[in-house]
Amino acid sequence: MSEVYATVQFGREQDNTQHLGAIVAFLASRDLLDARLIAAHASAVARVKMQDLNGAEFLTTVLNGELRATHCSPRGQSLCRVLLQGDEAVALRSAVDQSKEEDWLLFDEVLPQMSAALRAVEAPPSGLKRLAAKVLQFPGPKR
Numbered sequence: 001m002s003e004v005y006a007t008v009q010f011g012r013e014q015d016n017t018q019h020l021g022a023i024v025a026f027l028a029s030r031d032l033l034d035a036r037l038i039a040a041h042a043s044a045v046a047r048v049k050m051q052d053l054n055g056a057e058f059l060t061t062v063l064n065g066e067l068r069a070t071h072c073s074p075r076g077q078s079l080c081r082v083l084l085q086g087d088e089a090v091a092l093r094s095a096v097d098q099s100k101e102e103d104w105l106l107f108d109e110v111l112p113q114m115s116a117a118l119r120a121v122e123a124p125p126s127g128l129k130r131l132a133a134k135v136l137q138f139p140g141p142k143r
Contacts, residue, residue, distance in 0.1 A: 002070040005080045008059055019096045020067060021056030022107050023083055024048075026114045028058060032076030037062075054103040078121045079114075088117050 006023075009016050027033050028048040038045050041062050047053035059065060067084075069077050082088050095110050 002068045005067045005069065005084050007067075008056075008065040016093075017056045017059075018102055018106055019093055020059055021054055021103070022096065022110050023055065023080070023092075023114070024059045024063070024067060025055030025104075025107050026111070026118075027072060027076050027079070028055070030118065032073050032079060032118075034071055034073055034076075037071055051104050055107065056103070075118075075122065079118055082117050082121055083114065088113075092117075 006016065006020050008020055025048055028045050031038075033045065044053060044058055044062050048055065048058050059067065063071055067080065069080075072080055083092055092110060092113055095113060096106065099106050099109050101109055
């Protein structure tokens with residue numbers, strides 16, 4: 001049995017459909033879903049990428065209301081751990097709760113935050129950054 005990252009909850013107090021929907025839409029639009037899931041539901045994934053089907057609808061219809069580790073690629077699993085646990089999860093949930101928008105307008109609002117989390121997950125260790133910066137440094141004009 002695979003790890004369940006989150007389950008959709010309806011209702012005024014614990015409603016998380018927009019929060020999870022934004023995360024699922026981000027996973028689908030950045031090809032962070034499992035290849036088998038994409039192959040099995042290619043039409044639905046394409047509709048999410050074209051913004052014809054929102055993330056909450058994809059979550060409830062294709063993923064049966066649960067976001068599991070098996071639904072994500074390895075990069076997607078790392079991102080889900082960041083976005084659904086810890087400080088980044090609290091910040092994202094707060095941004096979603098404070099927003100008056102829904103679906104794709106909400107997605108556009110929280111996209112920079114999720115993109116920053118993805119960059120942090122994919123970032124090489126700091127020592128490699130410095131080495132790459134030195135290698136890529138071009139000589140300036142002669143003085």
